[in-house]
Amino acid sequence: KWFLAIYLVTQSKTNIAALALRRQLGISWKAAWLLKHKLMDAMRQRESSQPLSGDIRVDDAYLGGEYPGGKSGRGSENKTAFVAAVEMRNGQPNRVRFDPVDGFSFAALMPWASSALRAGSVITSDGLSGFRVVQQLGFQHRVVIAPKGKAGTEIDAFKWLNVLIGNLKTTLSGTHHAFKFSKYAARYLAEVQYRFNRRADLCALIPRLLKAVMQAKPCPRGVFQALIEQET
Missing domain, CATH: 3.30.420 (Nucleotidyltransferase; domain 5)
Structure with missing residues (x-):
């Protein structure tokens, strides 16, 4: 499930919503939401240490x-x-x-x-x-x-x-329509940023995100569960 989710998140031309992940993976919406946010947070952590130059x-x-x-x-x-x-x-x-x-x-x-x-x-x-x-x-x-x-x-x-x-903005509004910007902006922005900065080699995106996930700081389920309950 994780490998397929990483493939779908990295290879989609636009962002993929948790609802679409639920349908593709055959899991509950809550599980899909949790998985998507863990992947986005790994992207956020990875991108935070990459300054621009020139x-x-x-x-x-x-x-x-x-x-x-x-x-x-x-x-x-x-x-x-x-x-x-x-x-x-x-x-x-x-x-x-x-x-x-x-x-x-x-x-x-x-x-x-x-x-x-x-x-x-x-x-x-x-x-x-x-x-x-x-x-x-x-x-x-x-x-x-x-x-x-x-x-x-x-x-x-x-x-x-x-x-x-x-x-x-077109990508976010077309895929997600709306989300709680003050809470989740950093993750959704990081997802778009991560994909754009690695757009030259889509195949490499999969192992690179796998590595980012393994190196990311833990995202405890309890924290995400509280957020999911607020969403529902």
């Missing part, structure tokens, strides 16, 4: 929409902030990182920048004040102010980054 483009992004009658814009209670970053090589995206953060202040972005970026990299942002934290850490920081509207998504500096963010 020419890096960064942007602020959010998962989730606004609650009816709730706060609007970035203050919405249903929105989870994350940093989208892409490592460019020869004009093409090489690797990405999608990291949940508490916000886009200096204090929130300092730990992210310290762990997600390799020393000596050149960071390009759109001028959001929080990203100036990279200068304090000794990175070269290039600011490109993007025009408003659709034209701002198509400028060379951020074109590929915006494509990747769009693909990410």
Whole structure:
């Protein structure tokens, strides 16, 4: 069951939901949910130790929409902030990182920048004040102010980054429709990141994820069982 689950998770063109895993594996939804989240957490642990380097483009992004009658814009209670970053090589995206953060202040972005970026990299942002934290850490920081509207998504500096963010959101919304962003964003984002960063060799994804699972820190069933009960 585990081997087949790893195959399905790694070889699917888009993400595969726990409900689809249940049907493919012939197990209960709870067991499929538990298995899927253990695999995603192994991906998260693996990706957390892989900083980007070189020419890096960064942007602020959010998962989730606004609650009816709730706060609007970035203050919405249903929105989870994350940093989208892409490592460019020869004009093409090489690797990405999608990291949940508490916000886009200096204090929130300092730990992210310290762990997600390799020393000596050149960071390009759109001028959001929080990203100036990279200068304090000794990175070269290039600011490109993007025009408003659709034209701002198509400028060379951020074109590929915006494509990747769009693909990410389409993949998540098309497969899962909705999930508790504040609880599970790190795992779902890590799954997309893990697969993209290893897209060049789909066959190798299977043994590589097996290795990641064996090296990951334990994910006790009791912790996941409590989460499953909250879901149901």
